[in-house]
Amino acid sequence: MTEQRRVVYETLMAQADHPTAVEIFMRAKPKMPTISLATVYNCLETLVDCRLIRHVHHDRESARYCANLAEHAHLYCYGCGSVTDLPVRNGRKPEDAWQVPGEVIISQRDVSFRGLCAGCAEKQSAETKDLHQKSTKKSKA
Numbered sequence: 413m414t415e416q417r418r419v420v421y422e423t424l425m426a427q428a429d430h431p432t433a434v435e436i437f438m439r440a441k442p443k444m445p446t447i448s449l450a451t452v453y454n455c456l457e458t459l460v461d462c463r464l465i466r467h468v469h470h471d472r473e474s475a476r477y478c479a480n481l482a483e484h485a486h487l488y489c490y491g492c493g494s495v496t497d498l499p500v501r502n503g504r505k506p507e508d509a510w511q512v513p514g515e516v517i518i519s520q521r522d523v524s525f526r527g528l529c530a531g532c533a534e535k536q537s538a539e540t541k542d543l544h545q546k547s548t549k550k551s552k553a
């Protein structure tokens with residue numbers, strides 16, 4: 413592995429927040445001031461080809477990258493735009509969840525969920541409670 417690839421890989425490993433190439437570039441720059449965005453893109457492509465990292469695509473957003481190679485699904489939060497890893501339950505095989513005919517050959521599996529992350533869900537339920545309290549106060553007055 414080249415020095416640049418190592419820095420890109422370590423930058424991605426440092427935070428499990430599925431950054432875009434530009435975000436990785438911004439984070440890698442202080443560690444390696446000579447690195448360019450084009451180099452980051454090249455390194456990411458090579459790392460994907462070597463299956464050390466994965467592409468994460470969502471709608472028309474720019475590609476994000478994931479260094480978690482364990483089987484997992486992605487939760488896309490429509491509140492804050494974050495992407496969270498959802499691991500498979502202990503001892504469960506992801507194949508068990510879907511009925512895949514024997515003749516089918518699967519080369520890639522991308523399982524995704526949309527919703528609210530824990531932080532946004534908490535915020536929303538607090539706001540709902542707040543609204544509820546306000547409306548009950550109003551009706552009493």
Ligand SMILES: [Zn+2]
Pocket residue numbers: 430478479480484485486496497
């Ligand atoms: Zn992931």
Ligand SMILES: [Zn+2]
Pocket residue numbers: 489490491492493494528529530531532533
């Ligand atoms: Zn969120």
